[in-house]
Amino acid sequence: MAEEHVEFRVITPKVQQALLAQQTRLRDRARLLISCPDRPGIVAAVSQFLYQQGANIVQSDQHSTDPSSGLFFMRIEFELPNLGAHWDELTGRFAEVARTFQMTWRFNRAHVPKRMAVFVSKEEHCLLELLWQWQSGDLYADLVMVVSNHPDAGATVAPLGIPFYHIPVTPETKKDAEAKQLALLASHKVDLVVLARYMQILSGDFVRQYPNRIINIHHSFLPAFIGRNPYARAYQRGVKLIGATAHYVTEDLDEGPIIEQDVQRVDHRDEVEDLKRIGRQIERTVLVRAVKWHLEDRILTYNNRTIVFR
Template identity: 60%
Template sequence: MESVIQDQIHTFRESRKNRGRLLINCPDQPGIVATVSKFLFDNGANIIESSQYSTNPEGGNFFMRIEFECPDILSKKEVLRTQFQTVAEKFSMDWKLTFVYDLKRTAIFVSKELHCLRELLWEWQNGDLLTEIALVVSNHEDSKAIVEALGIPFYYIPASKENRAQVEAKQLELLKEFDIDLIILARYMQILTPSFVEAHPFKIINIHHSFLPAFIGARPYDRAYQRGVKIIGATSHYVTNDLDEGPIIEQDVLRVDHREQIEDLKKSGRSIERSVLARAVKWHLEDRVIVHENKTIVF
């Protein structure tokens, strides 16, 4: 289980080795910001970036993301977590404390359409996706060469309706072996079983090639063409067991006109699919996304 970390990522994580992120989701009430910021100050932390949002100041939900610098943070992980637990209990917080140095480990699932995979690999090579891409899984061999050229393990697992159970068993084994934090469906085109999805709550990001909730399901460009829309779109969302109904992380659109046939829509759409997925993955890796009531807050 070799480690594939690009030079630029390595340099970046070293330069951020004292950087932590705190994500909070709790009932709103006075004093949260004062208490949390005092906690950080008392621990010698300096706030770099802070965002917050309340659904409704009276009786609503409160969400917060703080990125901070704290000397020797890597040696104080457990201390900080233990101490913050007290604060968290007082305000009934769902919370998460992460460390920029600890790269999330990613698995990319792909099929025959490679534009989204290519975009992810490219951004990653440029140091713009701070993750360890641990492996790529595909039901086709088209991407094998470009993946292995980067030193990333590639697993070819042919998939069909008949062998879905075996395929997923093999995939789950790999995800466990490689200790994966995030699964990216980069135009994987296979529907995952409910048990697979339930095992990875808000850990699977998909790109759907339409402006959801328009054209849920198969062949969205064909249907966009039939409907005669003047704008096409792409949507990146967390996968839940309601097909294409999971929390939306990012969307984008592109103007088209009557001259574009289905094949043209597919070509044009590739450019927004790849950028929308890349942005969604990036925000997830930077702990910018909080899910609440099947919607996302993106800080």
């Protein structure tokens, strides 16, 4: 049975209050995510199952890549009084429905916050936006640590009671540094890693430990200007739109499934520094959206693409 109460780390009373209010509101709420071959009757079968268990569906979204031969994706959010007492029975009984439709599926208790770690380098604008949204209760997560290859962000997170780990990274120490990082993530049972302008390329060994659980913000509207210094290259190209892309990290640099993107118009008057200034605002909002959707179980992936039920 899923735990009925989740202990957050020692943090400021204001943050604690916001998170506990969310936890109480979500106590009897759960989410069901499904992917399977498309065929008639899926929605009816799932809805009927939940009705028979006494659940009330509060949100339902679905998408088919091709109704005749494609894949079907579904996200249902529902409430069931005294959910914890029914959890094992609920999930066990649904397995029979899932077998009938060849589903890949999972139930998640909404009140159980995902344990999140944020990686950052020197630029803190994305980290600051994540912290602000988290403190206000708009990002429902247990923020268990901030990790950086520079010491700068330590003073930012210390007043919030968030553990900060400074792990320098050089070409010679990269392997050992990643081993320390992975050990920290494992010891804190981290569910999601957010790269908030963490200016290091993670190794394939690292990425494979967290498939579709590492979100990066790239300061470019991918697939344009992959890699480093995209604003300088965008300026040289004379672009009229700049943007940012949040995506899941894969072993292929900046080519993982895209979660969210946004753009803003620029013109010939804007220098490289102007593009960077405008881009910072886009980056912080795009990253927060992607993280929020992941925390709320709104994302399904297939074929290096995402289905995002907003």
